[in-house]
Amino acid sequence: MNRQFLLDKRPLGRDLEYTDFKLVDSDVPSPGDGEVLVQVMYLGVDPAMKGWMENRADYVAPLEIGDLMRGNGIGRVIESNHEKFPVGAVVSGGFGWQEYAVSDGKNIPLNPVPEGVPPTAPLSVLGITGLTAYFGFLEVGLPKEGDVVLISGAAGATGSVVGQLAKLKGCSKVVGIAGSKEKCDFLVNELGFDAAINYREEDQAARVKELCPDGIDVFFDNVGGEILDIALENISDNARVVICGGISRYNLAGDIPGPKNYFNLVFRRARMEGFIVLDYAPRFGEAIAYLAKHVAAGDIIAKETVMEGFEQMPNALMALFAGENIGKQLVHIAD
Amino acid sequence: MNRQFLLDKRPLGRDLEYTDFKLVDSDVPSPGDGEVLVQVMYLGVDPAMKGWMENRADYVAPLEIGDLMRGNGIGRVIESNHEKFPVGAVVSGGFGWQEYAVSDGKNIPLNPVPEGVPPTAPLSVLGITGLTAYFGFLEVGLPKEGDVVLISGAAGATGSVVGQLAKLKGCSKVVGIAGSKEKCDFLVNELGFDAAINYREEDQAARVKELCPDGIDVFFDNVGGEILDIALENISDNARVVICGGISRYNLAGDIPGPKNYFNLVFRRARMEGFIVLDYAPRFGEAIAYLAKHVAAGDIIAKETVMEGFEQMPNALMALFAGENIGKQLVHIAD
Known part of the structure; x- marks a missing residue:
């Protein structure tokens, strides 16, 4: 059987619940001509998924009630009618929240896992969260040597990569904000942040x-909320405030206050800017090459937190909002 | 006698009052070697003056209680010991809120009024408010041909120039927001805005x-406040939100709400940015030349509202916050 999680309820303005998803059984699909059957080994979760469930984000196709939850995974080809992807090949792709997926390499583009990196890297540092760190920090944050960099949600999949990129780019002080002593110790002792x-x-x-x-x-x-106001109060001249996410806001309903200190952008002649990583898709190759090189060299650590078992998928997503993960939150589904 | 307005009280978190200023008489100063005596003909007022009175803006030297109010004016040299500025020369300079000023051309830099523009132009379109429009719109707003441009406080000294620059730069639609039918008619019928x-x-x-x-x-x-939220809700992809002022906020006390729609900067991959026009001082010459050329050609109309009499200075500043002015608010002091 192929277990799948479908979207069942929209968690708009409230915390996620396990029952927002519906676990269904279906037959394991058979690959046709030019197709492969992939057994999913790992799936990743990302805060943006809550936005998709709410149908709030208009830059992705709407996710309807009853649709298979979207998401990226790593899997192994177990049946193949496609010469490029033989049985046994490990590939990453947008398999969705299910245990088996059929692909012709186009409906779900399949990518081989690069050499010299952990097989799960395409879900974390070489995946959307790592690419978000790369383009958001380098292209929107425009770091310069000697810069002071502050990162909220610093122990998360994106924040942890941003801090390491900042050190690689010669920023003089990299400070991370996180929600536990364990995370703070991790940032300073393992990732090389200057303070947490x-x-x-x-x-x-x-x-x-x-x-x-x-x-x-x-x-x-x-993160958004209070920390954004604190940061705005403390920006330097010509500072760049990169709005990547607002996880503190995602569970709130009604009118959520904006940053009252926004006017300091004037006094400090500074900039606050948002971005969508998918806009940089034509340059993903360049970013993946850079990140893979530094992961292979040990300059960037791709930290992951792994839950065990497909049925944990909703819990894994909920763990992000409870701040339980360090690095990328994954679910291990099959070997 | 030389009448002067001194700062008497800081209007922090409240409306300005006439009694925040102290009107004093002093002797008309005598110019020494290398100095001139200027009789002030016009003084301009600007919303930023309230910030100076509050000592809120840290990018200008503090204004202390008892200090002469700062401000730019146009005057005529009536005694001269300086060969560059003969008696009768009309000059602009930072004379402050007084009827007579002594300058050696350095303590108060004096600038001749350019040819072909009204003598008051250095206080409006060729002064700080026009320069603010020029650099804020062109350097921070980065307009492109075909852009849709929205301007709040559009009938003010800066907004009215921004709209005219937008038309000169080929923006396809320029919409101004203002506080009366008279102002809206002026924007559309006289300045060429597409709508108001x-x-x-x-x-x-x-x-x-x-x-x-x-x-x-x-x-x-x-303006800030509600209109900033409305605009943020309606920005296009890659929009630029230029924070020039926040006149709706200047009289409020306590925690003033920030823009709750700021997160739309992410969905629209857009930017919100502040600036301080004084940072562009090395390029003021280029801007003044451009603006003077277009004023002389009639492409840019330098609208002014004039009050009569030195004692009106506080009322002129208060009029800005009541939204009574169209274009630059000036006070006529002497012929």
Whole structure:
């Protein structure tokens, strides 16, 4: 049987629940001419999925109630009628939340896993979250040598890559904000951040001022809300505020307050800018090559948190919003 | 006698009052060697002056209680010990709120009024408000041919120039927001705006949607508050939101809400950016030459509203916040 999770309810303005998804059984599909059958080994989850479920994001095709949940995975070809993808090949693709997928290489584009990186890297550092870090930080954040960089959601799949890119690009101080001592220790001791702030236990506003006394040159925001206001209060002249996500906002209903300190953009002649990583699709190859090289060299650590078992998919997505993951949240489905 | 207005109280978080200024008499100063005595003919007022009075803006030297109010004027040299500025020369300079000023050309830099423009042009279209329009719109707003441009505070000294620059640059639709039918008629009939919205009588949100159905490419904001949120809701992909001012906010106390729709910057991969016109000082010459050429050619109309009499200075500044002016608010002091 092929287990699948379908969208059952839209979690608009509230926390996700397991029952927003419907677990169904269907037959394992048979590959036709020119097709392969892939057994999914890992699936990744991403905060943007909640937006898709809510049908809020207009830059992706709508996800309807009853549709297979969308998502990227890594799988192994177990039947093949396609010469490019023999049985045993490990490939990444947009398989959706299911255990088996059929692809002709076009309806679900299949990509071989690059050499020298962990097989799950295409779901994390070489996947959408790593590409988001790459283009958001480098193309929107425009870091310069010597910059002071602040990152919210720094222990997440994107934030953790942003901080490592900042060090590679010669930024002088990289400060991450995360929600536990374990995460903060990880950022400083394993990823090479210069400092980390545990927002659950420390006074974020005081610590940001203390750690960035000359101001923040690039703020990379995955969180929104209070930390965005704190950062805006502490930007330096010509700062770049990159709006990547707003996970603190995704579960709120009604009118969610905006950043009251936005006017400091004037006094500091600074910029706040959003982006959609898919706009950079023509340049994904360049980014993947750069990131893969640095992962292979050990300059970038692709941290992952893995849950076990297909039925954990909803819990894995919920874990993101509870801040339980370090690095990319994956679910291991089959060997 | 030389009448002067000194700062007497800081109007922080409240409306300006006449008694925030102290009118004093002093002797008319005598010019020394290398100095001239200027009789001030016109003074201009600008919303930023309230920020100076509050000591809120950190990009200008603080204005202390008892200091002469700062401001630019046009005057005539009536005594001269400086060969470059003979008696009778009309000059612009930062004379402050007083009827007579002494300058050696350095403590208050003096500039001759360019040929072919009205003598008050250095206070309006060739002064800080015109320069603000020039650099804010062209360098931060980055208009392209065919762009849809929305301007709040469009009948003010800066907004009215932005709209005319937009037409000169080939923007396809220029919409201004202003506070009276008279102002809206002026924008459309005299300045060549494509449309205007009277925010006191019309439903701004509905009208913006109606007039900009394909989205706003450049929003030039002098007002802040509700209109900023409306604009953010209606930006097009890759839009530029130029934060020039926030006159709706200047009289409010406490925590003033930020733009709740800021996250649309992500969905629309757009940018919100502030600027300080003084940062462009090295390029003022280029801007003044461009603007003077177009004023002389009649392509840019430098509209002014003039009050009569030095004692009106506080009222002129208050009139800005009441939205009474069209174009630059000036005070006529002497012929």
